[in-house]
Amino acid sequence: MTKSNFSRREFLEMSAAAAGGSIAARNVLLAQEPAPAPGKRVAASDTVRFGMIGVGMQGSGLLGNSIHLPGVECAGAADLYDGRHTLAREIVRPDLPVTRRYRDLLDNKNIDCIVAAVPDHWHRQVVIDAVSAGKDIYCEKPMSHTPADGVAMVDAAKKAGRIVQIGSQRVSSQVCAKAKQIIAQGSLGDLMLVEGSMGRNDPCGAWQYPPPFDLSPATVDWDTWQGDVLPKRAFNPLLFARWRCWKEYGTGVAGDLLVHLISGMMFMLGINQPPRYAAAVGGIRHWKDGRNMPDVHGAVYYFGDLPVYMRLNLATETPEVYRIQGSKGLLEVTGSSVSFTPQLGVDTYPCYYTGSFPRAMREQYEKQWHAENDEKLAKLPPQESIAYRMQDFDDTRPHLANFFDAVRTRRPVVEDVVFGHHAALACHMANESYFRKTAVTWDEASKTIKPA
Numbered sequence: 001m002t003k004s005n006f007s008r009r010e011f012l013e014m015s016a017a018a019a020g021g022s023i024a025a026r027n028v029l030l031a032q033e034p035a036p037a038p039g040k041r042v043a044a045s046d047t048v049r050f051g052m053i054g055v056g057m058q059g060s061g062l063l064g065n066s067i068h069l070p071g072v073e074c075a076g077a078a079d080l081y082d083g084r085h086t087l088a089r090e091i092v093r094p095d096l097p098v099t100r101r102y103r104d105l106l107d108n109k110n111i112d113c114i115v116a117a118v119p120d121h122w123h124r125q126v127v128i129d130a131v132s133a134g135k136d137i138y139c140e141k142p143m144s145h146t147p148a149d150g151v152a153m154v155d156a157a158k159k160a161g162r163i164v165q166i167g168s169q170r171v172s173s174q175v176c177a178k179a180k181q182i183i184a185q186g187s188l189g190d191l192m193l194v195e196g197s198m199g200r201n202d203p204c205g206a207w208q209y210p211p212p213f214d215l216s217p218a219t220v221d222w223d224t225w226q227g228d229v230l231p232k233r234a235f236n237p238l239l240f241a242r243w244r245c246w247k248e249y250g251t252g253v254a255g256d257l258l259v260h261l262i263s264g265m266m267f268m269l270g271i272n273q274p275p276r277y278a279a280a281v282g283g284i285r286h287w288k289d290g291r292n293m294p295d296v297h298g299a300v301y302y303f304g305d306l307p308v309y310m311r312l313n314l315a316t317e318t319p320e321v322y323r324i325q326g327s328k329g330l331l332e333v334t335g336s337s338v339s340f341t342p343q344l345g346v347d348t349y350p351c352y353y354t355g356s357f358p359r360a361m362r363e364q365y366e367k368q369w370h371a372e373n374d375e376k377l378a379k380l381p382p383q384e385s386i387a388y389r390m391q392d393f394d395d396t397r398p399h400l401a402n403f404f405d406a407v408r409t410r411r412p413v414v415e416d417v418v419f420g421h422h423a424a425l426a427c428h429m430a431n432e433s434y435f436r437k438t439a440v441t442w443d444e445a446s447k448t449i450k451p452a
Contacts, residue, residue: 030178030338030388048404050113051105051135052077053126055084055091057209058140059117062167064091065397066115072404075111078102081220081240083212100221102126106133113137113407115400117167119243120250121227124149127164128156136163138403141263142255143420147428150421151447157417165403165413166420170264172399178388179324179333180268182340188326189345191269194308195325196261199318206287206295206314207244207256211237238290245291247431252293253312254427261310263415263423265322266303268333274422275301275308277452278429279439286315299430310430339387348377425449 076097077088085098113136130137143166144150157164215237229248243249282297298311322333329342350369354362406413432449433440439452
């Protein structure tokens, strides 16, 4: 992670504010960490040459971001659809080597590492093949398509000793870093409950992507794209473009959106383990287009003994937000802001329950209460809610920069294969609970999801 923008003075002010009796508000502009300058010179020996596997919606964005980082060059791209060969050359250069066979990139000794953005059902094979070929790899979230895939990917990465960065970019967000520091300083007191949610309300947000006009068995290697999914299906451009809708290829709203909420929460709270319990509800309530993954999905977890509630909706627009609740206050985190509202957690007036006392008893109680508390309350400084806001928010370039820097220096990445596996397990548990219609647990001994 980058260095802290959270000063000791800010923490002392916040701690003092939490003790106060009245509420004031303060806004602070959270400075974005300086992005690596595209024109910055890097020694030729420090230049990282990467191969791009998958140049679709997410992959094209990662490709465009990566080549603008100093000392990073794209040496080739692979995609099963020929139209994305053209796109890759439009992004990088007209003579960029392109191929349908991603193993061509793994065999290329001039390529140091891989950036991969392929459908979920291909993550395991691509990552294992990359690390086995001696390549470090950045793999988009969710890390795995199934729990067993994740276990195999962790084992392969450890055995090969290669760097694996998983692409849940919240762990490189300055907003989440600020929240992490506030929590670590103890400003929230004892953690009580974590809530997270986000929602969309448009066809594109619900993965109804328009297939490329020229998509056909002639322009895409359809048999290879399907992988080991059985039974094999006849060519279908909707499956190719909207694979997230089907559990045979994707992980649904859990793997697309829940994984962001989970990984961000794990980072902010310093958690690196799967939940021990999950119970989910949901359904295909709006997008009845043949998909078999829910478009509404809510999950309740226990991370250790901490209750966590996450909810996703593809037919109601809601902001991405966390509400981290503690005994000393509430921390709300959005994509571009962090706000802390302190709470005393003590009575500031006689308890209203005494309204059930007879008058004489009530008056006696109130007199005694004021005698014991008024002086202490008067000495408390004002409470102050603090909101940190960020302009020009970006967590993708820092996340990629962290990966390429790790390739150069061999320092650890911010979201390694173990963290990525644990975050993905939370998503798999939400899906398993939904389909099994029962609560589930993660059994570490057998490394499987079981009924609770």
